[in-house]
Amino acid sequence: PWGSGRALMTKNIGIIGLGAVGVLLARHLLEDNFQVSGYDILTGRMDAIEGLTTRTSPGDVADNCEILITPLPSVQALWDVMEGEGGILKTPKPRQILLETSTFSVADKLAARKK
Numbered sequence: 880p881w882g883s884g885r886a887l888m889t890k891n892i893g894i895i896g897l898g899a900v901g902v903l904l905a906r907h908l909l910e911d912n913f914q915v916s917g918y919d920i921l922t923g924r925m926d927a928i929e930g931l932t933t934r935t936s937p938g939d940v941a942d943n944c945e946i947l948i949t950p951l952p953s954v955q956a957l958w959d960v961m962e963g964e965g966g967i968l969k970t971p972k973p974r975q976i977l978l979e980t981s982t983f984s985v986a987d988k989l990a991a992r993k994k
Contacts, residue, residue, distance in 0.1 A: 891916060893944030895937045895960050895967070897924040900950035900980065905931055916940050936965025941972060951981040957991055 892908055894901045897919040908915050909930040916932040917925055918940045925933040934940045937960040941947055947967065951957050957979070961968050967977075979988055 890914075890946055891944040892946045892948065893917065893934070893940035894948045894950070895919075895940050896949055896951040896956065896981075897921075897928065898950065898952060901948070902928060904948060904950065904980075916943050937961075937963075937967050938965040938969050941967040941975065942970055945972075945974070946976045946978065948978045948980060953981075954983050954987045957981060957983075957987070961991060 891914045894905050894908075894915065894917045897905060897917050901917070901919070902924065905915050905917055905928050909928070914932070915930070916934050917928065918934045918937055919925055922933075925931060932943075934943065949957065949960060951960060960966060979991070981988075
């Protein structure tokens, strides 16, 4: 653990995409006493993570978190999370940090960044 004196400990972290990587991130953050919200299109994945605050859409996660992590399976999933119904770009939040951790090309990530 990082210790209770760190400012990051008070941050709410959101994870959009709770597959193989997202579930591990969520569980480790919860074990270290972070407040974690999450969303996945497969709702059973959210229900399987004890202590996770489940959200109804990517935008709902974004509205309630200062830090977002997106371990997504495809470029299309990234576009859906960003611009689809309930996407995170619908209600941008100043000073929000987005950690895009998917394993697709840098070119695709840079294109998303321009949004």
